Amino acid sequence: MRVIRETPATTEPEPRLRWRVAQRRVVCSGDWSVARLAAVERQIRRNVPRTSGEWRINLDEISTLDTAGAVMVQWLCRRLRAAGATVRLEDVSAERNAVLKLAASELGTAPPRPRSNPLEQLGRKITSGCLGITEYLAFIGRLTADSLPRMLRPHRLRWHEIAVELERAGVMAIPIIGLLAFLIGIVMAYQSGDILQTYGANVFLVDLLGVIILREMGPLMTSVIVAGRTGASYTAQIGTMQLTEEIDALRTMGITPFEMLVLPKFLALLIALPLLTVWADAMGLLGGMLVSSLLYGLSFEVFLQRLPTVVPPNMLWVGIAKAPVFAALIASIGCYQGFRVRHSADEVGRYTTISVVQGIFWVIVADAVFSILLFSWLGL
Amino acid sequence: MAAPAIRIRNLVTRLGDRTVHNELNLDIRAGCLTAIAGSSGSGKTVLLRTMALLLPPVAGTIELFGQTTTTLSHSAERGMRGRMGVMFQRGALFTGMTVMDNVAFPLLEHTALPRSAVYEIARLKLRLAGLAPEAATLYPSELSGGMTKRAALARSLALDPELLFLDEPTAGLDPVGATAFDELIVHLRDLLGLTVILVTHDPVSLWEIADEIAFIGEGRVLASGTARTLARSAEPAVRGYFGGTRMQRARASWDQE
Ligand SMILES: Nc1ncnc2c1ncn2[C@@H]1O[C@H](COP(=O)(O)OP(=O)(O)O)[C@@H](O)[C@H]1O
Ligand SMILES: [Mg+2]
Secondary structure (H helix, E strand, C coil): CCCCCCCCCCCCCCCEEEEECCCCEEEEEEEECHHHCHHHHHHHHHHCCCCCEEEEEEEEEEEEECHHHHHHHHHHHHHHHHCCEEEEECCCCHHHHHHHHHHHCCCCCCCCCCCCCHHHHHHHHHHHHHHHHHHHHHHHHHHHHHHHHHHHCHHHCCHHHHHHHHHHHCHHHHHHHHHHHHHHHHHHHHHHHHHHHHCCCCCHHHHHHHHHHHHHHHHHHHHHHHHHHHHHHHHHHHHHHHHCCHHHHHHHCCCCHHHHHHHHHHHHHHHHHHHHHHHHHHHHHHHHHHHHHHHCCCCHHHHHHHHHHHCCHHHHHHHHHHHHHHHHHHHHHHHHHHHCCCCCHHHHHHHHHHHHHHHHHHHHHHHHHHHHHHHHHHCC | CCCCCEEEEEEEEEECCEEEEEEEEEEECCCCEEEEECCCCCCHHHHHHHHCCCCCCCEEEEEECCEEHHHCCHHHHHHHHHCEEEECCCCCCCCCCCHHHHHHHHHHHHCCCCHHHHHHHHHHHHHHCCCCHHHHHCCHHHCCHHHHHHHHHHHHCCCCCCEEEEECCCCCCCHHHHHHHHHHHHHHHHHHCCEEEEECCCHHHHHHCCCEEEEEECCEEEEEECHHHHHCCCCHHHHHHHHCHHHHHHHHHHHHC
16 A cells, blocks of 8 residues: 655655666656656656667556556657657556556647637727626616516515615624724814914814715715625625526526615615715714814814804715715626626636726716716806 | 555534534445445535545544544645545536646646646546546536536546545436446546545446445444345345335346346
8 A cells, every 4th residue: 555645754766767778778666656756757858868769668666657657658658759769668567558558548639729819809808898888788777677667666675685785784884984984084183183273273174074074085985885895795695696506596486686686785775875974974073073172172062063054964965965876886886797707716706806996986986077067067 | 355445433523513423433445436325414425525634523533544534744634635536516626727727736736747747647637537628628617517527527536546535426417427427437446446435326326336335324334235235234224225216226227237
């Protein structure tokens, strides 16, 4: 019985090749099993002499010959033949012969997968990039077509799934979003308070924090966190279900995955993100207030009294109104990327990354559009 | 006969709070094709995973090649793993690699051979497993059920293992494919001197290719021996399993030959 490979205590000798050039013989010896063949392979590659005539290969001293070893013996034969010799294996046992034959007849190579040239790849990238948008739109279309009938009859919505998603995307995100909003409130108050103080304009800290947090930072930061948390999980879940054919199983039952998987996620996020935004607004203001009162002499009372007078309520509404739009972007992109998974676990990782990056990207683009539209047209 | 390739003594395995095996004893002879039978959920896959060092036992010992697995050093365990191949119930091919790369992967990891040699060996393994060369460049998601099984077999053979674990290799194959697969396993066992451990429900495999059958039930080996002896076993569960109509039909055709 063989002793464990790769452990130093092995009793079998190293695999070796000895060239008896004068006798035109190659003597192979030792353990020709797969884990130890690298040295032999190097010798075969480097040391085959330019020669002609008949060479004999002796395998008697080989203690173990597995299929990889047999492949190496055949390589040796092939090299010698390529160098101009004819080769004969010296009396080999029947068992070994069977293995050697197996290795010898192996020459039918697979046709390589056609490789595309760089130009073609570029073309494919561009077309798939363009088609990606139409595919996404098609996805939205199908989602709408499947969801509308349900939406019109709310009692047929999957309220249970919606509640589950609401808990995962909303309730469970409360601590992290609260904490981060609080910290950002602190940082912003601290950084801008310093500057305002030099002008003795401490009290404007309220204006500054109110506008920035309620209008921009609240919704934007919440969306970014939700895109990383929830958008990614949507993609990973749907992608894995694609791989395990669970999506197909749903289809065969006459249940469309859109209605079963996407719609609850979509609706849940549509509800959760505005609420989380309000939460983030509150925690951000709290952080700002804390710094204002501790460092810049603005008590809570002063802060809270001034806030409604300098920040019009529609500033708050603008912030909250953006949230459902961001939610729609994050949920649809997350689910869409999940459905793009087809074959492999790699793709789950890849599309999850894409989902997060695109989610954040489009949220920021939408935010910019909002700012311009609202500010320049409606004067908000 | 030489020392057994695998010796299991008083094995206890537990998953969650469910005891799957309780005081299980089993010897597997080297160079033999041992089948593990038993009703669904009796713990065959779990036993296979335990033998393949994927699941540590709660109690008891497993000796592979005369070495107790629980006390192996890290490098010895790695060496041990290089000596066995596992074919999983669902193939478990790496979905991100072609079939060829799947087979080449363990070779690239475990040996210092250059790529050309590795791919040559991998091609040989694919052919051994009965896959057409065209299948080599396909991805697992592009394979049929039978091709997946063959590709998984090729990968489990990659490192020329001495021990080959097969979990229901013929389940889900058409009858012709299943017979061919059985023949392939016997052929490989004879050619490469493998010790094969085969989990199967297939009556034909049990009657025709198994040298020995271990029947698992109630968390232990209820009976072991050839299909013929098990069919006459005193254990009602074993007799019931081997007395079923499908078993008897397989037996009848086997008797005729
Ligand atoms: N990961 C797991 N956790 C808990 N129980 C498990 C797990 N895997 C298997 N089991 C249980 O162990 C028992 C044996 O399973 P298995 O070995 O897969 O059965 P089979 O004999 O059909 O291959 C089953 O009852 C199964 O429910
Ligand atoms: Mg099983």
